[in-house]
Amino acid sequence: MQHIDFLNYIQRELQINGAEVEEMRQFVPYKPKFLAKNDLFLSVGKVCTSVAFIESGAVLYFRENDDADKLVCDVLFEGSWVTYIQSLVTKMPSDMNIQALEDTRIIEIEQDVLNTFFEKFPKAERLSRKLTEASFIQIAQRAADLQFLTAEERYTKVLKEEPRLIERVPQYYLASLLGIAPQSLSRIRKELSKQSS
Amino acid sequence: MQHIDFLNYIQRELQINGAEVEEMRQFVPYKPKFLAKNDLFLSVGKVCTSVAFIESGAVLYFRENDDADKLVCDVLFEGSWVTYIQSLVTKMPSDMNIQALEDTRIIEIEQDVLNTFFEKFPKAERLSRKLTEASFIQIAQRAADLQFLTAEERYTKVLKEEPRLIERVPQYYLASLLGIAPQSLSRIRKELSKQSS
DNA sequence: CAATCTCGTTCACAAATGTTAAGAAATTAT
């Protein structure tokens, strides 16, 4: 199973040496936390107070409609940071659930710890800002794709840019993420397989 | 014509007194800039280096597809800040055009001026952060609407939440913003007018 | 092992949206 070690990630992303990593560990002890499949990282009504690095596994962002269908807004895999910025920064209760899609191993950091951490290690704050900017760009791109691409184009784009979504996410969740019905996704896959053969 | 005075806005939003406003004016001289209808605030390929408060008028965010159709991504009116965060923070050339939809009066502030300004007036930086957060929440909501609402639902939502879009934006631009063809919007309007009569 | 259950597929039909073309209405230019 794919695994991305947190300390390796930090060392690589911040471009620091082993000694500095060791220093950081005193602030953020390396204590992995395990979410069993279907465990919730965040649920509607709770305030999000932490960020977490996914070492392995995957999480599903979703809301529920009146029929209790899951409306999937995002899926993140190992190597990503999971949090709900909308609730984290406003301190308002979340309107989003975040659930483990597989058994998932995370390094969770509470926001107050993070803040003292940033004071001590400005490089980390720079990374944080970069990640937030990347999220902004990504969600704007997502809106543009939903606005201007057909369902088939959105699917082939996912196929190309994030194949883990096709390999590891049940098709009815992926369909929801693409904004279509599961049967429509099935139909699109069928059409594409015809063309490629 | 609707007009929102920049200094009033600043005083109200930062909750400061007239003397403080006066102090701020020395850093950011109150020099309105005028964009004639169709003038570009930002064009594809240029790096965005400023933010601007719209005192009156409106601007259109758009890309162009192969057929030179405008793909409308946003429209902002008086009282909003216009910038292209994706280019502003990354210093990468813009993939977006921003054009005056009406004769528009703005207060433009270059990023370097803004940074010294923030050092001097922390309240302003707080406002800036709040505005960026609001943009994030807004674009995420936009993506969710495109993903889960029908075209008609998106139209009625706009009708309710930002009627200036219906009143002041040509219908073919509004249709593009909603992610549909102009004829489809015309059809939706017709259906709705039937129902309400 | 049989009985369920979940998930993906397929089909027929319905509804929503796109496309093309034409003309009406509104706006702008001369």
Add this chain to the structure above:
DNA sequence: ATAATTTCTTAACATTTGTGAACGAGATTG
């Protein structure tokens, strides 16, 4: 004021997507 241009509407038809139902493969459970 008139002509030219732009914008909006309408209609017919095509395409895409949604919906409900049925089916079956594969996993899970008793």
